[in-house]
Amino acid sequence: VxxxxxxxxxxxxxxxxxxxxxxxxxxxxxxxxxxxxxxxxxxxxNWWYYSGSMNSRNNSWDTVNTVLPEDPEVADIFSKCPKLPDLEEYPWTEEDIGKILRKGKGDGNTRTFSQEAVRRLSQLLRRALIRLSREAQRLSVMHSKCTRFEVQSAIKLIQSWSLSESCVLATVKALSLYSMSAGDGLRKGKSARCGLTFSVGRFFRWMVDTRISVRIHEYAAISLTACMENLVEEIKARVLASQSPDGGGGEISAEILEMVINNDAELWGVLQPYEHLICGKNANGVLSLPAxxxxxxxxxxxxxxxxxxxxxxxxxxxxxxxxxxxxxxxxxxxxxxxxxxxxxxxxxxxxxxxxxxxxxxxxxxxxxxxxxxxxxxxxxxxxxxxxxxxxxxxxPRMTLNNERPFMLLPxxxxxxxxxxxxxxxxxxxxxxxxxxxxxxxxxLPGLDCEPRQLKPECCFSSFRRLDAKAATERFQQDLGFRMLNCGRTDLINQAIDALGPDGVNTMDDQGMTPLMYACAAGDEAMVQMLIDAGANLDIPVPSTSPRYPSVHPDSRHWTALTFAVLHGHISVVQLLLDAGAHVEGSAVNSGEDNYAETPLQLASAAGVPWKLHVWIESLRTTFYQSRYSVVQTLLREFVTIKEEDYNEELVNEGLQLMFDILKTSKNDSINQQLASIFTHCYGTSPIPSIPEIRKTLPARLDPHFLNNKEMSDVTFLVEGKLFYAHKVLLVTASNSAGLTASHLAFFPFQMLMQYLYYGGTESMEIPTTDILELLSAASLFQLDGLQRHCEILCAQTISMENSVNIYKYAKIHNAPELASFCEGFFLKHMSALLEQDSFKQLIYSRNSKVQGLDPLRDLQTALAGRLHSVYVTSRV
Structure with missing residues (x-):
């Protein structure tokens, strides 16, 4: 003894x-x-492990060598163990995992994972996600808040030392990238800022839906996302390392994936379906230590x-x-x-x-x-x-309890x-x-206990370095905290005396006062007694120091009101406010930098501006769910996004989504909202003008020879009228041996010949009604200068009534500059144009596709180019 x-x-x-x-x-x-x-x-x-007897002594160490054979009893043992629930929803897709496997570690290996292996890995990852989330959920109970610290500690609890080190470093990297890209907060999504493939937004949504905690910090979502992505990369690296370098470039099957995981003592237990965590052994039951x-x-x-x-x-x-x-x-x-x-x-x-x-x-x-x-x-x-x-x-001659099988003993x-x-x-x-x-x-399977609560702790180990007098004072202080924590208000005076010279404002190793503990516990009577005893309402939790070694990093600068708000004790909050506690907490009188959330921030649901990424993903989700009333509300919110926040995501994804909605929606209100957004994005700047072609043709013949019967050597019959010309001019103007122009009207034909004889358009007066026909003729004869002049005249005379007709002529007769101008006109006046049947027929009718037209795609391309040149490129 x-x-x-x-x-x-x-x-x-x-x-x-x-x-x-x-x-x-x-x-x-x-x-x-x-x-x-x-x-x-x-x-x-390398791992070294034991499969033979050490023969060192006949007691505890004999359990080290036990390797269970493949026995039906083993399967029966595990079949009786409680299992993890099956996740119906999880924050990734198989495509996401495929992307990570293609870009992850081991880039020198050309082997890829089969689709079945990707699907199996996705199933296994759900188990790891459940384990991490459950531990983070339990750790979050103490402060009613899930932060990166809870997620990182959950990683260390679930994973081995080396695997957790890798995953925690991945969370630190993602958080660092996220912090360094703070200037892109409204231009990029969280995943892009963190350098992650998995969607941080989906993980955040999933954590909220599964109620990880009442409050979930964005850093917690980033940390969980980074951990899961790094776990995929670790699994890939180990699978590739298990394959021989000359194994060829074949696909890695689900069987190979399972084999590697079964032999890996760090991965096998984490990815099992049982509620209890199997650690330090592989599927064969072999115990192992890292080398x-x-x-x-x-x-x-x-x-x-x-x-x-x-x-x-x-x-x-x-x-x-x-x-x-x-x-x-x-x-x-x-x-x-x-x-x-x-x-x-x-x-x-x-x-x-x-x-x-x-x-x-x-x-x-x-x-x-x-x-x-x-x-x-x-x-x-x-x-x-x-x-x-x-x-x-x-x-004992007989036992009253069943011993746990070896496979269940960590x-x-x-x-x-x-x-x-x-x-x-x-x-x-x-x-x-x-x-x-x-x-x-x-x-161990089948065991449960409540999560640890926030309460005073006796850190007696810190007393060892104190002399007898100081240690006695600390024990007295600990006694005072315990007396107050028991809830007996009649002991408050004796407890305050035991706390020491600071009295009711004494702090323990966690940097917390008795009032903070009472507020966290919701003990209204004790809070009132401590207030009456003169407790400082706004004293904050200090920063970590040797005097307060157990301060939780996220609780620094919190006040008693903060703890009451976090734990949802409304009556205690009212008591503190009535007694004069400040809603801004320690931020009021703090002389140092204070980045802690104030009680008011924690208690209020403050409105925040739309982030473009969040807006696009919200619109996408509601559109896929056919919740058109919400779609309309979101479209109205677009104007609240600042123009300086427009980015590549809007150009590449947002426009595609909105034009898809326009293409399929039969709701006029939604279409009008989309038209307003397109006009807003196009901006108030004028439509780029169509440039002239500076090249001027020299006069081929004196204008006197134009349609001159006496001096001509060739005659045209146009609309029953004779038109006289000269072979020498026509031969030099065109290499075609023959030409059929039976559809040409006489006046456009006369304007075309005048352009050839005059060598330019300066002296030409073209009636508005004949511009399009002349454009058609110029295109037919490939007279670029005359065609460009007609395009400019069309742009100058375009209106709501003729814009659709001009656009069709431009597309049919290969006038890209005029077509681009028409697209700009459409985008600038789209709300009004949607009221016209001709425009709706243009963008919705099947006849447009028959004619080789795809106006919605052209409008999207035009608007994307406009956005890119005005808002994206100009900021570079």
Missing amino acids: NRRTKTLEDLTLDSGYGAGDSCRSLSLSSSKSNSQAFTSSQHRG YFSPYNDGSVCSDGRADAYAQLELRTLEQSLLATCVGSISELSDLVSRAMHHMQCLNTIRPGMSPIRQTRQQQPISWSPDALHTLYYFLRCPQMESMENPNLDP PLMEWMRVAITYAEHRRSLTVDSDDIRQTARLL
Whole structure:
């Protein structure tokens, strides 16, 4: 008994070990699949695992070597485990996954994934999404808000150290890109700003629909999106690494994908359909540790520069024991945890790849409280091993409880990893019993417990560095918080005395005052008592400092009113406001930069301007759902988007969507709204004019010879009238041996001949009624100068009545400049033109397509060019 007591005392008071901060804890291991095919990968360490007996001792370590055969009993065991729900809706498509697989890691490999493999991967990813979201949802309960911190901690809980490090780094990268592109906030969608293929907007919508939390920060959506996309890239990289380089360029099938995942201890458990998380083992039940969990594997040594055989054996023994799934005594467990924490601290210190920034930000080491060890022992104890540890203890003749099968028992290393992550998330220096219960809920089937609530915590580990007097004062302070937290208002005076010199405004390690805790709990009576006792209503949560080591990053600068608003305690909010609490919280009197959301911001649904990306996606969704009343409302909102925010997305996607609506809609109100938008986008600037062709023909013959019977040598019969000309002029004007022009009227023919004889259009007077016929003739004879002159005259005389006819002539007779001018005219006057039958027939009638016309496509192209030149290119 004395030996066990001493072990517990050493474990809880020894300050020489710890797990480091949350950043460095990610660097404790880097791993890859158990599959031997992965040995060719150079950027990820190999896994070593055990399939034979270590024969070191006959207790806990025997569980390390157990590999279950393929037995129907195993399938029966898993069939009884609760399963994850099937997601009917998820925030990606198979096309999205295909894009990531084509652009992801391993670009040197030309092999592609089959459609069946993509479909299977999409199904597996839903399970990972559920796991991450459920943990983020539970972590968000503490502050009734889901931020990037909750998502990143959920990643660390669900995934192995190396895989979570990769995914967390992906979230940091996406958030950095998003922050650096703040100037493009209204011009680009979130996914484009973050450099992601998955849609951040869809993930955000999905998180809201699944009620991850009452409030979801956009950074949380970005982090979850980046994590899932990085997980796809990691899976692709491992699948490609498992294939031989000379394996050809065939498709990777779903069977190959399944095989690689089944052999990968980091991926297999995360992608299983069971509610409990299977960690540290692959589909064959093989337990494994990452290779450079040991610093000796890559030749690294300790500080003395030598690592003797005994030290290596001791280290290997420790690493093997961390794979144990059962222990025989609390002293054995205490010893294993203590040595493991020392080992992890050593890894953090000597690992050459660690960032110097992480080393300078090293936190105080994490400790394990006695109740945490006892709770962990409860889940790891084995009655048979207890009897082997203690010869004086006879094993029970019959058992009252069924033992959990080996396949359902996680190794000790995973218990420690998850428990430490829970402690790090709440910025605590101590792993307590609740962390172990939360870990058991995650790792064992059929267990559940409530999420951790916001409450005062006794961080007794911080007392170890204090002298007796200071430690006594801290224990008194902790007693004061507990007295207030119990809800007894008759103890408030005694509690305030116990809090110390700051009295009712004393802050604990989390930077919170008793009033903040009472507001978060909704204890109206206690809030009133604390207000009467003189509590400062607007005192904020301080920034993280050695004095307040457990401040949650997102709660900095929050006030008591902020906590009441977050947890939805309206009566408490009213109490605080009546007592004079400021709705802007700490932003009123703060002398430092304060980016925290104020209570007023959290409580109000402030209107925000439309972002172009959000507007387009909203319009697309409502159109696909045939919710035309909402479509009309959204179209009216377009004018609220600033013109300086028009971008390539509007040109490439927005216009296509709106013209699709115009093409299919039979609602006149919607069509008029679209016409107004097109006119608005085209702008008030004039339509670009049609340029003259400067080339002037020299006079071929004296005008006196025009239609002169006496001197002509060729005669034309046009509309029954004779027209005299000269062969020499006609031969030089055209290479055609013969020409039929029976459809030409006499006057346009006369104007055409006059153009040839005069060598220009300066002296020509063309009646408005004959311009189009002359245009047709000029096009027929390929007289570019005369045709351009007719186009200019048409542009000068265009009106609502003749615009459709002019457009048809321009398209039929190959007059692109005039057609472009007509399209600009249509866009400028589209609302009025939609009232005319001729224009509606032009854009909707099948006859237009028969004539080779596609006016809606031409209008879209014209408007896209206008937008691009006026709003996009001009800003570059």
